Structures are given as structure tokens and as C-alpha cells.
Amino acid sequence: MxxxxxxxxxxxxxxxxxxxxxxxxxxxxxxxxxxxxxxxxxxxxxxPNKVAKMLVTGRFSQSTIGIVLPKITHRFSMEIVSGIYTKLNEFGYNLLVFNIGKKREEVFEHIRYSHFSGLLVLLGPLREDEELMLKSENAHFVYLDYHDKNENSIFYNNHLGGGLAARYLIDKKCRNIMLVGDRAKTVQREERFRGFKDKLTEERIELFAEEYIEADEKAAYRLTKKVIKAGRADGIFFYSDDLALGGLRAKREMQSGIRIIGYDDIEAAGFLDLSTVRQNAHTLGKLGAQTIVEILKSEKSIHESRPVYKCLKPELIDRGS
The missing domain is CATH 1.10.260.40 (lambda repressor-like DNA-binding domains)
Structure with missing residues (x-):
């Protein structure tokens, strides 16, 4: 009973x-x-009784796509959300954002009992128990900027992008090259930096230095000033534009010739002439939204659907920084 x-x-x-x-x-x-x-x-x-649930909620959940964000977000992820909103609005779907922090279990309990049409999961993996819960409820989900060959995934090739960043600094005649990342160990960071190092090795250039700091523009600004004063490094690859913008400010204040490249090509990078590796966040968000809607319209169960697996190519943007 x-x-x-x-x-x-x-x-x-x-x-x-x-x-x-x-x-x-x-x-x-x-x-x-x-x-x-x-x-x-x-x-x-x-x-819960789904029929009763729809009567109570006015079918809100049945026309709603949920977005699951990690605890720490930056401008790149916000631009993904903007793309998702733009596309879902075209399809007539509602959008509800869940920011996972200390109450991760509570968030997924709410998702479990709300019967959303589908979920878009940004930047990182779900736990095994969370995946199993969603599948038991036949809730479709798509990873964005993260990949798992067994699940729906749309992402940019970080290894290739890291290689493009290295190529930029090498072409600018940099030989004492360092990379700067934030302290959060993510799949994106590891793949991006591996691609960067692989390209340096291919060109027989030894990495000069490697630093990990807080994911904060001010921390990048302070570190870059210190690096410039030391006068040895001639090129820096920052894990993200958020960090690179701090480095760019230090470079210009100190009128240094050090080369700087970021990653993502957030909107501010174009305004401030920051060289970067572009992975179009807005496009990624729109593609994710379109994919989850197409999956839902197919009306296949989560066990009948073949995983969507799309790897997108990043692009080098040389603005001379």
C-alpha cells in the first residue's frame, strides 16, 4: 500500500x-x-502522487528545467546560465537554479520530490547516489562543461585549449613561462594544464613556475606584481579570465612587457583586450538547453535514451596582451 x-x-x-x-x-x-x-x-x-502534485503546483514543475551549480561560481558559469535562460525562454520552459553548498543533500531531496522535467548540471559530476536517485525517478539530466561518456555531456576540449594557450606564449617568444591556477582541483583544471604542459614539452620548453592561488582577481593581481618585480618570467597562463584580469591590471600598472593569456573569453576580456582561449559560454548554455528539451520531447525513458556526447573546440583569441 x-x-x-x-x-x-x-x-x-x-x-x-x-x-x-x-x-x-x-x-x-x-x-x-x-x-x-x-x-x-x-x-x-x-x-508523491504525480497527479496530485501537478494539481497543487499548477504543473509548474512539469514545465521547469532545473540548473545545478557548484558552490563556487564565477562569471563563466553565469554566462552559461544566461545562454540556458535565453534558449529555454524560446521553448516556453521555466528555469530554477540550485546552488549546491553546505545543504547539498537538502537540495537533492527537493529536486527528488519536485518532478522537474529535466536538469542541467554545470561544471562537475553528480555523486553516484544522486545519479541513481535521478534515474530511479526517470529524470533526464545533461552535464555542461563536464564529460562522462556514459551520460549526456556537452563540453569544450580543455586539453586542446591548454595547448592553444601554450602556443600563444611560445609564438610571442616567451621562454620563462609560468601557469597560475586556482586551488580548486577540478577535471577542467587538470585537463587544461595537462594540455598546456604537453605543448611545452612538444616544443622542448621547460615550465618555469607553477602557482595555485585563491579564485580571486585580487590574489592574481598581487601575485603578478610579485612576479614582475622578480623579473624572470616573461609569460603567464592563467586558468581563467577571472584570474587573468587581475594579472592584466598589474601588468599595465607596472608597464611591464610580460605576456598574459587567460581562458574562457568572458565578456570583460573583450572590453579590456585580454588575450584568451574562447569557449563560448552563452553558446554552451543554449546548446545544453536545446539538448535537454529535445531529449524530453523524444519521450524516451532514461534507460532507452542513448547518451548525447558533444565535444566542442575552443578558439585562440589574440588581443596582444
């Missing part, structure tokens, strides 16, 4: 109205109440 909201209310000690608000994601509930109700729902293996 199916577990009902009344069963959860009886075991938790809360009223039916309170339990209903918790399961429908209402913010008008105390955290301790939410945690208790969700715990009982899990213990009883509660599955």
Missing part, C-alpha cells in the same frame, strides 16, 4: 498541512521541521 502524506504526518507528529509544505519545497517551514519530515519520508520510502 502506498505511503501517504497522512502517514508521514502521523509518524512525524506534524500536521498534514505542514508535511505538505515541506514536500512541496515551501520556505515557510523551520529547518528542524523540514529535516524531521524528510527523514520520515525517506524511512517510509514515500513517493
Amino acid at each position: 502506498a505511503v501517504t502524506i497522512k502517514d508521514i504526518a502521523k509518524q512525524s507528529g506534524f500536521g498534514v498541512g505542514t508535511v505538505s509544505r515541506v514536500l512541496n519545497g515551501s520556505p515557510m517551514v523551520k529547518n528542524e521541521t523540514r529535516e524531521r519530515v524528510m527523514q520520515i519520508a525517506r524511512e517510509l520510502n514515500y513517493r
